Amino acid sequence: MSTTMWTHRPSPGAETSAPRRAVQLVTIHCDDDELDRVVTAALAAVPGADPGGLTLLTVGEDVDGPAAGTASDPLFGDLPRHQIIALVPSRPGPDAEAVLGHVRQLVSPFTTAERDRIARLNPLVQETVRRYRAAGTDLSAATVVFRDHLLLEKLNILDGLVALGLRPSACLVVGKPDRTVYRRRVTADLARSGFVVADPDDASFPVHRWLAAAAPDGPIVVVDDGGDLVLDLLARDGLRSRVRPIETTTKGIRVLRAAGLLDTVVNLSDTSTKSLMNRRIAVSCVYRFREILRHEALEGQGCIVVGYGRLGRRIAELLAGLGMVVRVVETDAAARQLARAAGFEAVADVRAATADGRSRFLFGCSGRPVVPMAAVRAMAANPVLVSASSQDLRPVLTHLRRHADARPVRNAGVRYELDGGTVTVIADGHAVNLYLAEGVSEPDYDPFTALMLTAVVETATGAPGRPDPELWCCRVADLQLELRD
Ligand SMILES: NC(=O)c1ccc[n+]([C@@H]2O[C@H](COP(=O)([O-])OP(=O)(O)OC[C@H]3O[C@@H](n4cnc5c(N)ncnc54)[C@H](O)[C@@H]3O)[C@@H](O)[C@H]2O)c1
Structure with a gap:
């Protein structure tokens, strides 16, 4: 492990008033030859700042494990990364905070090696750009x-x-x-x-x-x-x-x-290209749901799917594939018929679906703020709520944030405690596939990404x-x- 040290002479005030030190960690991702530049630039770039006794140590290259994010970062996991350990006075002044903040900001952008990998995720986008360039756009x-x-x-x-x-x-x-x-x-x-x-x-x-x-x-x-x-x-x-x-x-x-x-x-x-994406989006939602709840048994559990549209019908099928007992809530009569034809119980109102207390899970797929607290109260004990959109759980979340004690559950969402029970809101109401995740894998989404680029170019020109x-x-x-x- 290599260690480098940048030491900054304390200001006169800091020498006398701040002998104790606190430690802060900033994990950075950069090549060895970039490291000097990054840290020196970080310290130089805060105009007039007095680092106030700040000492930066870098612990190099073999920094690994959850602190560096490597375990959950297969895209860049094998690239070099460094960790900066900053020793600051126990009561760091605004200057030291400014320097640290700046270090974080400076080191956050992707390195050249990382950018190369990111570019390769979207071959259709790259080829579309190449052709537009060749055409003189x-x-x-x-x-x-x-x-x-x-x-x-x-x-x-x-x-x-x-x-x-x-x-x-x-x-x-x-x-x-x-x-x-x-x-x-x-x-x-x-x-x-x-x-x-x-x-x-x-x-x-x-x-x-x-x-x-x-x-x-x-x-x-x-x-x-x-x-x-x-x-x-x-x-x-x-x-x-x-x-x-x-x-x-x-x-x-x-x-x-x-x-x-x-x-x-x-x-x-x-468009036809977007409709090709629906199955991939549904898979990414259910996959992430399963991953977050990897220690829960899902087979045989009741799950209410709210909204049986383009995403909802695919999500319902995938949940059934996991062995869940899926019930559908859908306001549109024709879509409700489709759900029944696919073998699901289907009703028009979310309260009617939860009333029998048989389901502990609810998956919002309507894209509208439709799930009220009253419906959640009727679900089986300690319900778990999740959504493909940021809208479905809004009403119940508004209630819970006002009236319940919230306890974050790391990497999963928030557990709310009220009336002697809990309501777990996966991803705290954000779309589940975009919560500590990147949605559909980029190569699978490449056709729609290329379509977006094309639309901007054609609309601009x-x-x-x-x-x-x-x-x-x-x-x-x-x-x-x-x-x-
Ligand atoms: N997470 C992602 O990556 C991602 C990607 C695309 C879309 N989305 C979200 O998913 C939502 C749904 O997308 P979609 O393409 O399936 O939309 P859609 O319009 O095809 O389906 C929504 C369905 O919900 C039904 N509905 C409306 N109000 C309802 C209610 N009160 N109760 C029950 N059902 C109701 C509608 O009749 C419709 O069938 C979008 O609005 C968007 O917010 C998320």
Whole structure:
């Protein structure tokens, strides 16, 4: 194990008032030859900071185990990583905190070796970019707002757009409030590359104000996941005629349809390429559910699936495949019939489904805030709730957060204690496959990722109006066949 030490002379105040030391650990991922640069830059880059007695030790290369994340990081597990141990005064002043914070930020972006691996996850995206480049595509005049989960594949899309000339400073990235594995590192990486990145946990970022300052004229391509950003921008006088919206999700299309705006949007949610993804999304949800509950017996247990739509029907089948006794709640009569034809009990109301107390598990798949506390109270003792969307469990979570004691269950979610029992909310109500996980594996999602990239490029460079995304789906499918051959 190699150890390097950077010592900083304490300031006069620190010498006298802070003899005791506290230890903080920052795990970093970088090659040996990058380490010196990273730490020196971290210390130099806090203007006027007095490290206040800060000492940084690096413990090198063979740092391993859960602290370094290696065990759960098969993508980068064999690459070199270092751990910085910072010795700080027991009452570290703001300067020492600033330096440490900066170290964390500086070391978070991906290394060159990691970026190479990430790029290889999306061969269709890379080939699509190569072809656009060969055709002379130029995005240097484009403005893009990109709202999505900050998954590794999104890094590849944004990188691809920059390779085609997009100025990172003309691209605002708005993450979503999930708990994906690499969200902090993706955020740091994008910031390092010059993208403007809004805090994914702060839904109040004023996108319209950023647009007014950064892009006072010209068209704006807005990629949205959920519809509300597009809805907001289209309601603003100065922006309405400039926004070219692209929506990727079922929920977003529902929101825009309800507002009478469906005709203005490029709809990727209802494309053939997206429909190919539904089974893969369902598998990633059930797989993650099973993984989180790996110490629970599921066979023979009752599970209520709320919503028997594109995802719900596949999730119901997969849960039945695990041996669970699945009951369906579905408001749409035709979908309810489909559920019955597939052999499931099906009712229209979630309270009717839970009333007999036979089910301990509930899987939300409707994409709407539909599960109330009253329904959960009627379930079997100590119920376990999980969802494929961030919406289904909202009503019950609002109640639990207000009225129950919360106890985090590491890597699983939150257990709420009330009335002498517990309610376990897996992923604390986030989509289960995006909770300490990366959703569908990137190569499986590559066709849709390539479709998203294509949609941005075509929308930025094409004439105003609504193109047919099915043409792009065909192009992606052809490319996939070519690469396979
Ligand atoms: N985790 C992920 O990776 C991921 C990916 C895609 C979508 N999603 C989420 O999954 C949700 C569902 O997607 P989908 O494509 O299956 O949508 P969908 O519209 O095909 O299915 C939703 C179903 O829920 C039913 N429903 C509506 N209100 C209900 C209620 N009160 N009770 C019972 N059923 C009700 C609808 O009739 C419909 O059949 C999306 O809204 C999205 O939030 C998650």
